Amino acid sequence: MTELLLIADDLTGALDGAVAFVAAGVEVYPLAGAGPSADELRCGARVVAVNAATRHLTPEDASSAVSKLVCAAREAGVRVVFKKTDSALRGNVGAELAAARDVLGGTAHFVPAYPGLGRVTRGGVHYVDGVPVGESSFGRDPFEPVRHSAVRDVIASQTATATCTVAAGEEAPAAFEGIAAYDATTQDEVDAIAGRLLADAPVLVAGCAGLAAGVARALGVSELPVPELPSGNVAALCGSVNPASIAQCAFATAAGAPQWVVTEDQKKDARWADSPEFSELAHAVAGSWDARPLTVVDASAYTPAPDGAAPAPAVRDQVAANLGALALAVARVHAGQDGYLFVMGGDVLLALVEAARARTLKILGEVTTGVVANELLVDGVRVNVISKSGGFGERDLFQWVSERLAAPRAV
Numbered sequence: 150m151t152e153l154l155l156i157a158d159d160l161t162g163a164l165d166g167a168v169a170f171v172a173a174g175v176e177v178y179p180l181a182g183a184g185p186s187a188d189e190l191r192c193g194a195r196v197v198a199v200n201a202a203t204r205h206l207t208p209e210d211a212s213s214a215v216s217k218l219v220c221a222a223r224e225a226g227v228r229v230v231f232k233k234t235d236s237a238l239r240g241n242v243g244a245e246l247a248a249a250r251d252v253l254g255g256t257a258h259f260v261p262a263y264p265g266l267g268r269v270t271r272g273g274v275h276y277v278d279g280v281p282v283g284e285s286s287f288g289r290d291p292f293e294p295v296r297h298s299a300v301r302d303v304i305a306s307q308t309a310t311a312t313c314t315v316a317a318g319e320e321a322p323a324a325f326e327g328i329a330a331y332d333a334t335t336q337d338e339v340d341a342i343a344g345r346l347l348a349d350a351p352v353l354v355a356g357c358a359g360l361a362a363g364v365a366r367a368l369g370v371s372e373l374p375v376p377e378l379p380s381g382n383v384a385a386l387c388g389s390v391n392p393a394s395i396a397q398c399a400f401a402t403a404a405g406a407p408q409w410v411v412t413e414d415q416k417k418d419a420r421w422a423d424s425p426e427f428s429e430l431a432h433a434v435a436g437s438w439d440a441r442p443l444t445v446v447d448a449s450a451y452t453p454a455p456d457g458a459a460p461a462p463a464v465r466d467q468v469a470a471n472l473g474a475l476a477l478a479v480a481r482v483h484a485g486q487d488g489y490l491f492v493m494g495g496d497v498l499l500a501l502v503e504a505a506r507a508r509t510l511k512i513l514g515e516v517t518t519g520v521v522a523n524e525l526l527v528d529g530v531r532v533n534v535i536s537k538s539g540g541f542g543e544r545d546l547f548q549w550v551s552e553r554l555a556a557p558r559a560v
Contacts, residue, residue, distance in 0.1 A: 150192065150193070153170070157198065163200040178509060205462065261331075292460070344363070
């Protein structure tokens with residue numbers, strides 16, 4: 150029976166949250182419409198993670214999707230519901246927390262900090278590398294800017310549910326019913342909160358991968374052995390427009406990695422995936438992947454609108470579909486099962502999974518913080534896929550991952 154159900158708003162979030170539980174056995178449902186039902190939860194893995202795909206929905210539609218999943222968890226008797234949130238507070242955070250709490254009642258315990266990535270919460274304000282999140286690059290995101298830095302304001306922008314701020318080392322008021330948002334600036338503080346919360350059952354907790362690690366420790370999962378990752382070459386496809394991702398592409402190229410560039414016009418063209426140039430690109434990238442330790446495809450090109458407006462949803466969906474199709478084409482041409490296709494951007498990864506018609510993903514393990522290795526079946530053949538959201542990581546991340554996973558060299 151499933152003990153913990155993790156509900157994320159995008160696929161990279163589902164994976165970087167669920168990887169903390171890989172030693173206990175995790176089943177990941179990457180497509181929102183593909184389950185799991187209450188019956189599947191009754192006989193499922195100890196931990197089940199679901200991509201609810203609510204990041205770009207309206208608050209009302211996001212609430213409905215989360216409510217349906219939490220109802221299934223309640224019916225199945227799931228002990229812990231974990232509402233996975235973005236570490237920079239993007240998406241429908243308030244609406245989804247309120248929806249989960251409305252189903253289960255009591256208090257939703259929200260711990261947004263992820264100290265390992267420089268995300269901390271102090272005095273009710275969420276910081277990214279020391280900068281209030283609304284003033285960071287996430288506040289200038291062209292697709293989903295974070296308008297507030299105070300956690301209560303983020304929540305209040307989407308729901309009227311009562312919210313309280315809980316200082317580090319303290320507990321939520323005993324009689325409080327609503328959303329309790331906890332301060333934390335270290336992983337030890339996050340772990341301590343998780344330990345206190347998991348002493349009760351059932352419980353509704355919310356947060357990012359930092360809290361997932363704390364919950365895994367509280368459940369004793371972190372004491373179980375984790376399988377070793379296989380080695381192989383890395384082909385990185387960057388579909389994120391975040392400055393951190395762009396810098397990672399540039400650094401890898403400057404260090405000598407072969408690079409192909411996907412233009413903005415190609416990404417937006419509904420006919421591109423059927424063109425000869427698309428096929429030529431897929432074969433060239435796959436050939437480099439087979440031969441070189443690191444290959445980079447930079448698809449980060451983006452020209453902001455003069456008025457600063459975000460692209461239309463249809464344009465965003467077309468870009469994701471094209472890049473997902475490219476990832477699938479490269480995987481099909483790739484010579485064998487060794488190596489990793491490193492996909493940055495949750496929408497692109499989801500498009501790849503949809504194109505491959507896979508109902509579940511198998512998590513292999515964490516390469517480094519927030520970077521998760523997974524197994525995807527493509528035409529019955531295993532393909533190792535690394536997932537990562539766009540907005541974090543040092544400039545040398547691609548190089549570091551490539552060296553970490555490098556195949557042994559003949560002497």
